[in-house]
Amino acid sequence: MIRSLKIAALLAFTSVTKGNFRIALLTMLILILVALNLLFVPGLLDGLVWGANDKLVNTYSSDLLVESDGASHYIPSVDLFIADIEKIEGVEAVTARNYLGAEIDFEGKYLGAAVYGVHPDRERTVFTIADYIIEGSYLDEDDVDTVLIGAQIAGADMPELEMYARSLQNVHAGDRISITYTNGIEKEYIVKGIFHSEFIQTDLQAFVTDKEFQTIAPLLANNASTIYIKTSKGADTEAIIDQILGTESGVKVTTWEDHAGLVHSMTSSFKIIEVIMNVVNLLVAGITIFIITYIDVAHRKRQIGIQRAIGITPASITLSYVIRAIFYSIVALALAMLIYKFGIIPLEARYPFHFPFGDVFLRMIPFVLIRTALMLFAVSIISALLPVYGVMRTKIINAIWG
Amino acid sequence: MIKVQKLTKIYDMGKVKVKALDGVSFNVVNGDMLAIMGKSGSGKSTLLRQMGLLDLPTTGRIFLGRYEVTKLAESTRAGLRLKYLGYVFQEYALLGELTAHQNVYLPGMMLNNKGKDYKKRAAELLKLVGLGKRVHHYPKELSGGEQQRVAIARALINSPKVLLADEPCANLDTISSGLVMETLARLNQDMKVTIIFVSHDPSDKQYASHILTLADGKIISEDGGPA
Numbered sequence: 308m309i310r311s312l313k314i315a316a317l318l319a320f321t322s323v324t325k326g327n328f329r330i331a332l333l334t335m336l337i338l339i340l341v342a343l344n345l346l347f348v349p350g351l352l353d354g355l356v357w358g359a360n361d362k363l364v365n366t367y368s369s370d371l372l373v374e375s376d377g378a379s380h381y382i383p384s385v386d387l388f389i390a391d392i393e394k395i396e397g398v399e400a401v402t403a404r405n406y407l408g409a410e411i412d413f414e415g416k417y418l419g420a421a422v423y424g425v426h427p428d429r430e431r432t433v434f435t436i437a438d439y440i441i442e443g444s445y446l447d448e449d450d451v452d453t454v455l456i457g458a459q460i461a462g463a464d465m466p467e468l469e470m471y472a473r474s475l476q477n478v479h480a481g482d483r484i485s486i487t488y489t490n491g492i493e494k495e496y497i498v499k500g501i502f503h504s505e506f507i508q509t510d511l512q513a514f515v516t517d518k519e520f521q522t523i524a525p526l527l528a529n530n531a532s533t534i535y536i537k538t539s540k541g542a543d544t545e546a547i548i549d550q551i552l553g554t555e556s557g558v559k560v561t562t563w564e565d566h567a568g569l570v571h572s573m574t575s576s577f578k579i580i581e582v583i584m585n586v587v588n589l590l591v592a593g594i595t596i597f598i599i600t601y602i603d604v605a606h607r608k609r610q611i612g613i614q615r616a617i618g619i620t621p622a623s624i625t626l627s628y629v630i631r632a633i634f635y636s637i638v639a640l641a642l643a644m645l646i647y648k649f650g651i652i653p654l655e656a657r658y659p660f661h662f663p664f665g666d667v668f669l670r671m672i673p674f675v676l677i678r679t680a681l682m683l684f685a686v687s688i689i690s691a692l693l694p695v696y697g698v699m700r701t702k703i704i705n706a707i708w709g
Numbered sequence: 710m711i712k713v714q715k716l717t718k719i720y721d722m723g724k725v726k727v728k729a730l731d732g733v734s735f736n737v738v739n740g741d742m743l744a745i746m747g748k749s750g751s752g753k754s755t756l757l758r759q760m761g762l763l764d765l766p767t768t769g770r771i772f773l774g775r776y777e778v779t780k781l782a783e784s785t786r787a788g789l790r791l792k793y794l795g796y797v798f799q800e801y802a803l804l805g806e807l808t809a810h811q812n813v814y815l816p817g818m819m820l821n822n823k824g825k826d827y828k829k830r831a832a833e834l835l836k837l838v839g840l841g842k843r844v845h846h847y848p849k850e851l852s853g854g855e856q857q858r859v860a861i862a863r864a865l866i867n868s869p870k871v872l873l874a875d876e877p878c879a880n881l882d883t884i885s886s887g888l889v890m891e892t893l894a895r896l897n898q899d900m901k902v903t904i905i906f907v908s909h910d911p912s913d914k915q916y917a918s919h920i921l922t923l924a925d926g927k928i929i930s931e932d933g934g935p936a
Contacts, residue, residue: 618791
């Protein structure tokens with residue numbers, strides 16, 4: 308076996324270094340393109356999924372949500388509860404919100420929306436909505452009579468918005484809007500700021516400070532409809548949930564995935580698309596590599612015949628083609644990785660693909676890299692083996708003299 | 710000793726069947742230098758390929774020592790080719806991607822168990838055939854005669870009992886042909902290797918101790934050889 312390997316290695320090495328340069332170059336180029344395709348498609352789809360999930364977590368759901376599980380829709384004594392939650396290992400930040408349904412009016416146009424009472428300072432630690440202000444500014448802790456609204460509510464003269472037609476269409480920071488809450492209170496607010504996170508569910512929200520909210524619903528002081536928790540990276544979510552449930556009865560804890568909804572169905576579809584595209588890519592790659600190897604082997608049929616005639620075993624000859632295929636795959640994969648990491652990813656980062664929930668950035672995932680390498684090796688080896696096997700079945704004299 | 714008994718080879722060319730060998734029988738003793746002569750299409754190369762275990766006859770038997778090689782499986786025949794036979798092709802048949810040295814020691818690697826002995830022996834054989842200074846040249850850098858001598862060195866790497874050469878001088882000029890034939894004759898005399906060569910050049914008879922002449926797949930004359 309070692310002898311066969313040594314001979315195969317010698318034949319493979321000389322075939323790579325002294326063989327037909329154009330065939331080697333063509334094979335390598337095809338393999339690089341296949342590897343790039345196998346890296347790019349999952350990288351893009353993963354970037355899409357990651358981008359959608361990131362927006363969901365950082366602007367809409369946070370990592371964990373605590374809600375009342377009882378008859379009341381509100382969690383009482385929320386200050387004390389938050390203090391307890393903050394002590395749990397793995398919890399990075401906590402904020403609580405109350406909300407009321409409302410109708411928002413502006414110059415004869417109106418729409419229904421949820422208005423949330425929030426603690427701006429805490430909000431900034433859990434959500435990144437403050438980073439998406441496109442007009443005016445974010446709320447301050449002591450603000451009253453002002454409201455922060457999402458772009459899908461304001462419209463802000465941006466007809467390219469998905470929900471522009473049902474929005475207030477031309478509300479801008481500084482404008483006065485009227486809000487009628489479901490408890491019957493109607494109040495006029497100055498729009499302090501408009502945010503556009505590009506995550507539709509988020510941009511359909513309106514926020515007032517908790518101080519303002521207490522003037523609208525004084526009975527809900529120190530109550531919360533939902534507590535939002537940001538966990539640290541790598542935190543044990545299950546352990547955190549167990550500890551929260553152990554601290555307070557009558558609450559339920561859900562994860563961001565439970566609130567993914569549309570994003571979840573979208574990511575599932577992307578995964579199916581990814582599988583289909585990978586299969587198609589591999590088939591195309593396999594057939595292409597097979598054709599190139601077949602031509603190469605046909606060109607070398609006489610050489611293979613001579614090798615067999617002088618006593619080189621079929622195993623050694625076949626192994627030499629396998630080694631060559633693996634060598635080409637390794638070099639092609641390495642080059643594809645370098646092109647992807649130092650060429651395509653930075654270029655895409657400069658000119659990112661824009662999707663409805665924002666810019667999508669290509670990603671390089673170790674698992675995908677390993678999977679790509681294995682798939683490429685498998686396709687290359689099979690594509691090399693089949694034509695060589697065909698020549699091995701030919702009589703020696705036919706291989707040499709045709 | 711090689712025994713060839715009633716060897717027939719028929720090539721099936723679709724509608725036409727071509728009888729390349731027609732009941733050929735003869736013996737070759739150890740140390741013989743057999744020339745298989747005849748015109749083009751007489752069946753010389755076909756006969757040599759059967760004896761070199763590169764092809765199977767349609768009928769008849771070949772004995773290599775006490776083994777009837779026509780009945781053996783291809784893997785066993787491959788082993789016999791490697792251990793007992795050396796084959797020199799008409800068109801040199803060197804591997805273009807290997808140096809002269811590598812071409813010679815490659816079959817040696819298949820058998821040799823002692824580290825790099827085959828490399829040393831390959832270098833010695835190249836020196837023996839007069840190519841001691843062309844060891845690291847690639848086939849394309851060698852003349853036809855030099856390539857054929859590399860092929861002879863390669864055929865000798867595993868110290869074969871029998872060396873078969875299929876028109877080894879067919880593509881060579883007179884001087885190169887002389888060098889190649891003298892090399893074969895020297896190997897036969899000095900190393901006692903049984904040599905069987907095919908030629909259509911009557912002048913090559915001078916190197917042979919035993920001459921078979923074929924015509925239309927049949928032996929029409931046999932000179933010398935075992936009694």
